[in-house]
Amino acid sequence: MKSDASRQGREIRIEGIEKCWGETTALSGVDITVPAGSFTALLGPSGCGKSTLLRIVAGLEAPSSGRVRIGGEDMTQRPADKRNLSMVFQSYALFPHLSVADNITFGLRTRRVAKAARQARLERVAALLGLGPYLERKPSELSGGQQQRVALGRAVISERPVCLMDEPLSNLDAKLRHAMRTELRALQRSLGFTMLYVTHDQVEAITMADQVVLINEGRVEQAAPPHALYETPATSFAARFIGTPPMNILPATALGEIGARAEAEAGCALHFGIRPEALRPDPMGMLKMHVTGGEYHGADALVMGRIGGTEALVRVPGKTLPSGGAPMSLAVAPQDIHLFNAATGQRLDRPISAAQALASNDMAQATTVPDLNQI
Amino acid sequence: MKRREWVWGWALILPALTFIFLFTHFPAVMTVINSFWSTPRGRRPARFVGLENYERLINDPTFWKVLTNNLWYALGTIPLSIGLALLMAVFVNRPFRGRALARMSFFTPTVLPLIAVANIWLFFYTPGFGLIDQILGVFGVGATNLLGQGGTALPAIMAVAIWKEAGFFMIFYLAALQAIPPQLSEAARIEGAGRWTIFRRITFPLLMPTTLFVSINAVINAFRLVDHIFILTGGGPDNASSLLLFYIYETSFRYWDTSFGATLTVVLLGLLCLLAIGQFFLFDRKVHYK
Ligand SMILES: Nc1ncnc2c1ncn2[C@@H]1O[C@H](COP(=O)(O)OP(=O)(O)OP(=O)(O)O)[C@@H](O)[C@H]1O
Ligand SMILES: [Mg+2]
Numbered sequence: 001m002k003s004d005a006s007r008q009g010r011e012i013r014i015e016g017i018e019k020c021w022g023e024t025t026a027l028s029g030v031d032i033t034v035p036a037g038s039f040t041a042l043l044g045p046s047g048c049g050k051s052t053l054l055r056i057v058a059g060l061e062a063p064s065s066g067r068v069r070i071g072g073e074d075m076t077q078r079p080a081d082k083r084n085l086s087m088v089f090q091s092y093a094l095f096p097h098l099s100v101a102d103n104i105t106f107g108l109r110t111r112r113v114a115k116a117a118r119q120a121r122l123e124r125v126a127a128l129l130g131l132g133p134y135l136e137r138k139p140s141e142l143s144g145g146q147q148q149r150v151a152l153g154r155a156v157i158s159e160r161p162v163c164l165m166d167e168p169l170s171n172l173d174a175k176l177r178h179a180m181r182t183e184l185r186a187l188q189r190s191l192g193f194t195m196l197y198v199t200h201d202q203v204e205a206i207t208m209a210d211q212v213v214l215i216n217e218g219r220v221e222q223a224a225p226p227h228a229l230y231e232t233p234a235t236s237f238a239a240r241f242i243g244t245p246p247m248n249i250l251p252a253t254a255l256g257e258i259g260a261r262a263e264a265e266a267g268c269a270l271h272f273g274i275r276p277e278a279l280r281p282d283p284m285g286m287l288k289m290h291v292t293g294g295e296y297h298g299a300d301a302l303v304m305g306r307i308g309g310t311e312a313l314v315r316v317p318g319k320t321l322p323s324g325g326a327p328m329s330l331a332v333a334p335q336d337i338h339l340f341n342a343a344t345g346q347r348l349d350r351p352i353s354a355a356q357a358l359a360s361n362d363m364a365q366a367t368t369v370p371d372l373n374q375i
Numbered sequence: 376m377k378r379r380e381w382v383w384g385w386a387l388i389l390p391a392l393t394f395i396f397l398f399t400h401f402p403a404v405m406t407v408i409n410s411f412w413s414t415p416r417g418r419r420p421a422r423f424v425g426l427e428n429y430e431r432l433i434n435d436p437t438f439w440k441v442l443t444n445n446l447w448y449a450l451g452t453i454p455l456s457i458g459l460a461l462l463m464a465v466f467v468n469r470p471f472r473g474r475a476l477a478r479m480s481f482f483t484p485t486v487l488p489l490i491a492v493a494n495i496w497l498f499f500y501t502p503g504f505g506l507i508d509q510i511l512g513v514f515g516v517g518a519t520n521l522l523g524q525g526g527t528a529l530p531a532i533m534a535v536a537i538w539k540e541a542g543f544f545m546i547f548y549l550a551a552l553q554a555i556p557p558q559l560s561e562a563a564r565i566e567g568a569g570r571w572t573i574f575r576r577i578t579f580p581l582l583m584p585t586t587l588f589v590s591i592n593a594v595i596n597a598f599r600l601v602d603h604i605f606i607l608t609g610g611g612p613d614n615a616s617s618l619l620l621f622y623i624y625e626t627s628f629r630y631w632d633t634s635f636g637a638t639l640t641v642v643l644l645g646l647l648c649l650l651a652i653g654q655f656f657l658f659d660r661k662v663h664y665k
Contacts, residue, residue: 059559080564087565092645093558097580106576205569 003046009037009194010071012057012159016043017066019052019218023151026052027218030066034211036161039188039195041205044215045241050198051090053215054164057196059083070162085162086155090170092147094139094154101126111158125157127303128187131233144210146177152184156191163188166198181208194221206230214238232349239273245302250301251342259288261354266339271346272355273338276313281320285331286358290312294321303328336357403644409637421634426512428638429624440614441622448533448618449597456537457589462545463583465574467545478549485543493606496535497522500607506570522608528616540596544589551585552578583662587654594650598643619643 012034019027026049033041042050049302055061057068059080067076075083086107094103103120104111108118112287126132129149139147148168168184185208188195188261199205205212206226214229214237221241222234233239233247240246252259252270263270280288289305289312301321303314305328314330322328334356339348410428432438469477484492499506502520511519521531555578562571590661601621604610610625611619617625623643627636 058565060564080561081567081569083565086567087562089558089562091556091558093556093562095559095563095577097583106563106568110566110568110572110576111562154562154566 008161008192009267011036011069012162012194012196013067013069014046014053014057015067015069017053017056017068017142017372018064019049019056019061020064025218027056030215030220032213032220032223033163033211034194034196037192038210039185039197039208040211040213041209042196042198042213042215043202043205043241044200044221046200048215050200050215050220051166052176054087054166054196054198056086058085058164066296084160085164086158086160087164088151088155088166088168090167092139092151092168094147094150096139099132099136100136100142100150100153103139103150104131104157106154107158115164123158123197125153128156129153145180147356148172150178152187152197156187156193159191160193162194162196162258164196164198167200168197169199169204170201172269172285177204204333206242214241216241222241232347233338236273236345237270239338239340243275245276245315247275247338248279248307248310248312249340250307250310250312254310255287255358256308258354261357262352265352265354266341269342269354270355271340271345272358273340274312274332276315276337279312279314279330280332281314281316281328282331285329285354287330287332289328289330291322291324291326291328293324296321317353332359379391392445396659404646406637406640406647409634410641414632414634422563424634428635431635432638432642437614437617437622440616441619443617444529444617445598445619448536448600449594451530451533452536452540452597453590454542455595457544457586459537459541460589461586462547463541463545464548464552465578481542481545483542485537485546490606491537492535493603496531496603497607500531522616523612525612525615528608528612531602532607532616533642535607536600538595540593544593547585547589548582551582555581583658587658587662590658591651591654594654595647598647631640 001067012032014030014032014034017027017030018025030049031051032040042053044050056063057070059075059078061078067074069075070083070085088320095106098106104125105118105122113121122135126135129152131146131149131153134142134150134232136145139150142150148171151168155165169180172180181204197205198210206229209226211223212226213223216237222229222238224232224234225276229238230241233242236249240249250259251270252263252272255262255272259270259272262272286309289303289307291303291305293304295302295320296306299318300315301318303316305312305314307330314328316322337355337358339355340346341348341351354363409421411425412421412425413424413427428573428631463481467474467481487495502508502523503518507521508516508518543593554664559581560573563577568576598618599620600618601624604616604618604621608616610621614622619639620643623636623639626632626639647665
């Protein structure tokens with residue numbers, strides 16, 4: 001289906017978008033560049049403005065200020081039907097009175113594509129999505145997963161350079177969602193369109209996207225490839241949002257003398273971020289944790305406890321679950337220590353040598369390779 | 376045990392059944408029976424006359440006159456009032472300033488009592504100083520007597536009916552429009568559909584169940600109208616504005632010819648049944664039920 005040059009995706013540039021409804025501000029100063037042909041996920045907690053941003057790109061909502069460019073053209077004033085993009089809604093928005101075939105070819109009909117061409121394209125899309133046997137059915141006679149494919153079919157048959165999706169998988173069960181993730185990603189790769197994909201599920205964003213844009217309270221926290229988001233979170237919000245269980249954020253005061261020296265060197269109050277999977281029990285370790293409990297997960301276990309009065313989690317192999325009440329020494333590799341400005345939440349980019357003292361010398365060589373499947 | 380449940384079931388629906396039989400089925404059956412008997416008058420009791428009343432009906436020019444009137448009335452009012460109702464509903468479904476006021480004013484004719492409505496229009500139509508004549512007078516047109524002339528009496532009544540029915544039907548369309556998820560038209564817009572295409576291919580088909588409901592109601596209302604005629608024209612002049620039910624009323628309760636009234640009623644009931652069934656079949660293939 002990658003037939004001609006027009007099939008190639010187009011770049012989306014979102015420049016200084018603000019959106020207010022009376023008193024409430026849904027988005028403020030959002031700048032995002034979605035490279036042509038890439039898969040970009042908009043990720044964030046509920047109510048952070050993801051859907052609003054997507055609807056602004058689609059032209060279903062007008063921004064209070066800022067512009068939207070698609071393929072270099074300013075689309076801010078252009079109505080939705082002239083933006084040359086397709087969209088999959090969270091609720092699928094299938095037309096209940098039309099058959100699957102008519103639903104998929106709806107856009108081709110409104111654009112007066114000849115019947116023979118319409119039929120040929122319908123057959124290709126139906127084969128691609130495995131919808132062949134259902135073409136004559138009404139949407140209400142399909143399962144949720146099948147309905148979702150129809151919505152996808154309607155979006156891809158028009159072969160637009162940009163496709164927007166708003167939590168398309170959220171209505172599916174875990175197994176189907178997993179299968180659809182792989183399929184969607186493969187579909188996007190083979191058709192080559194630019195994908196802007198809204199989700200509040202970090203697993204979806206991290207496994208599918210080339211670029212993840214993390215949004216919080218209407219602002220972009222970080223826009224980065226998935227591994228960068230995990231390895232170098234730009235803010236303490238990003239650090240805690242990505243990864244399950246979330247990263248431990250320890251105030252410098254919880255770390256005693258090392259913390260105080262690091263703060264003196266940095267010149268500001270600090271938060272130390274260490275992922276539970278980066279901590280490992282080691283009798284020589286510099287971090288002392290007071291164990292309060294444990295959770296056995298099979299392959300591994302989570303140990304809950306306090307480091308200097310702050311709650312912390314450690315991921316350990318399943319067999320080594322320590323008993324509660326015991327003290328535990330933990331070691332961490334220097335590259336696994338993240339420092340954030342406590343006041344702004346921003347990551348500290350320059351290295352603070354005092355903080356490195358947390359990592360014992362023998363750990364300096366060991367590297368924690370994040371296993372993305374475990375996030 | 377099985378048997379007892381059966382008895383209980385009947386016992387529970389008995390009160391409702393009694394009332395249905397007493398007030399709906401019994402009168403209907405009696406009407407059919409009466410139509411085969413003569414009207415009892417004074418010392419003469421009713422006697423069985425077979426199809427005599429029906430023969431009289433077929434030869435009654437007034438019957439044919441009011442039936443034709445009724446058909447014209449139905450043809451004139453139903454499509455127009457439904458079309459207008461749909462138009463108004465689509466109009467007030469969109470957000471704009473004063474939307475509540477517009478909705479209310481469209482619906483007002485429906486909540487006004489029938490008699491009040493007829494009186495308002497009686498004033499509009501009054502020859503010489505009614506509203507219509509005052510407006511026409513500005514353009515130098517002389518006094519008109521819309522209700523008093525054979526050619527215009529029925530259309531004048533039809534105008535009142537459309538004005539009243541459209542607001543009522545609008546409420547059904549408005550409710551149906553609000554039940555359509557806005558994402559459907561958004562999805563259609565993204566697929567490149569303009570306003571008219573969205574209406575033609577999405578909104579209107581989804582309103583089909585409402586259209587069926589409304590049109591059956593409209594047909595029944597068209598054959599049920601008496602009150603306006605009472606006040607506006609009294610059926611005249613020369614039965615020009617008389618409709619079937621008004622004729623039934625006059626025959627039964629003015630001339631006290633109850634058995635001929637019963638005969639007319641049977642014909643009216645038959646007609647309504649046929650129309651309702653016909654509409655179901657006509658629409659059935661086009662209606663999408665959720
Ligand atoms: N039409 C509206 N009028 C007023 N406020 C709105 C409107 N639509 C959205 N909002 C507000 O804007 C904010 C962002 O909403 P949005 O729907 O974009 O969230 P979201 O990130 O998509 O959340 P979710 O993951 O739950 O779908 C919310 O606080 C919401 O209350
Ligand atoms: Mg949303």
